[in-house]
Amino acid sequence: MNPDHYQFEISINLHPSEGELTVLFSGEGSPKPGHKVGPSVHDYYLIHTVLSGEGVFVSEGRKYLCQAGDSFLIMPGSLFSYESDRRTPWQYVWVAVQGDGASRLLKEAGFSQEKPVLKGADPWALHSFYRRIKHSFKQSPFPELESLEASGWLRLLIHRLGLASRDLRDTAAQHSEMIDRQVEQAKRWISLQYHQQLGISQMASSLGYHRAHFSKAFKERTGLSPKQYLMKIRMDKAKELLESRVLTIDEVSSSVGFNDALYFSKQFRNWCGQSPSEYRSGFMR
Structure with missing residues (x-):
C-alpha cells in the first residue's frame, strides 16, 4: 500500500x-x-x-x-x-x-x-x-x-x-455541426454511389431529415441542391471517362448512373454545352 x-x-x-x-x-x-x-x-x-x-x-x-x-x-x-x-x-x-x-x-x-x-x-x-x-x-x-x-x-x-x-457546448452550435456533418455524409455518399440510382428522398430519410429540410440545408452549405450536386459529380466523372478514350458513350453513360445513353447525352449537353462525342473529339485534338 x-x-x-x-x-x-x-x-x-x-x-x-x-x-x-x-x-x-x-x-x-x-x-x-x-x-x-x-x-x-x-x-x-x-x-x-x-x-x-x-x-x-x-x-x-x-x-x-x-x-x-x-x-x-x-x-x-x-x-x-x-x-x-x-x-x-x-x-x-x-x-x-x-x-x-x-x-x-x-x-x-x-x-x-x-x-x-x-x-x-x-x-x-x-x-x-x-x-x-x-x-x-x-x-x-x-x-x-x-x-x-x-x-x-x-x-x-x-x-x-x-x-x-x-x-456542454451551445445547443444551437451542436445542431449546426450536426447538419454540417450530415451534409458531408451526403456529399460523401453521392461521391461514392453516383453510379447507382440515387433517390434524394431516400438519402434524406436515411440521414434523418425530411426531403425539403435536407435539400435546404444542403444548398445552404454547398450552393447546389442535392440533385444538382449529384449531376455535377456524374458529369465530372463522365468527363474523366471520356478523356480516357477507352469506353464507348454507352459504357460511360452506364458508368455514371444513366440507363439511357440518349438521356445521358442530352444531360451532358445541357451541362457542358457539348455532346459527349463532341467533348471527346475536342479533347483528342
Whole structure:
C-alpha cells in the first residue's frame, strides 16, 4: 500500500508498442488529504479523471479546480503539479499514453495546452473504461495482445471524453455541426454511389431529415441542391471517362448512373454545352 493513499492500484504494460497509440500504465487511487505530486514534468501523456472529491491541478502556472467528472491532461514536457483537497480529498483513475497519434487523438477529444481540463462527464461511466484498460494486463501469456486490447479501450475512453466535452457546448452550435456533418455524409455518399440510382428522398430519410429540410440545408452549405450536386459529380466523372478514350458513350453513360445513353447525352449537353462525342473529339485534338 502506498503510504500517501488510502487505496492505490496500478497495472503496467509489459510490452508497449511503438504504434500510433499505446498505454504505458493505468491505475486508480484515493490520496490522503493534501497529498501533492510535483512540480514535475513527464515525457508521456497522463490523463486523470476525478471520480469523487476534489483537488487542484496546476499546468504551466495555471490552476484548475477539479471535481467529480473532470479529467485533466498532463502533456509531455509541461510543468505540472496536483494536490488533493484537505477536506474532500479526491479519488481518481489515470492512464499514461504515448505514440505518434496521441497528440492528435487527444486534441480531437478537446484537450489542448490552453484547455488541459475537460469537465462534466459521468465519472463512473468513464471509470468502466479505465478498469478495462487496467485489467487488460497480466491476463494472458501474450503481452503484445494485451497491449493491443488496452489501446482499443483507450480509444473508446478518449471517444467518451470527447463526447462529454461536446455535450456542454451551445445547443444551437451542436445542431449546426450536426447538419454540417450530415451534409458531408451526403456529399460523401453521392461521391461514392453516383453510379447507382440515387433517390434524394431516400438519402434524406436515411440521414434523418425530411426531403425539403435536407435539400435546404444542403444548398445552404454547398450552393447546389442535392440533385444538382449529384449531376455535377456524374458529369465530372463522365468527363474523366471520356478523356480516357477507352469506353464507348454507352459504357460511360452506364458508368455514371444513366440507363439511357440518349438521356445521358442530352444531360451532358445541357451541362457542358457539348455532346459527349463532341467533348471527346475536342479533347483528342
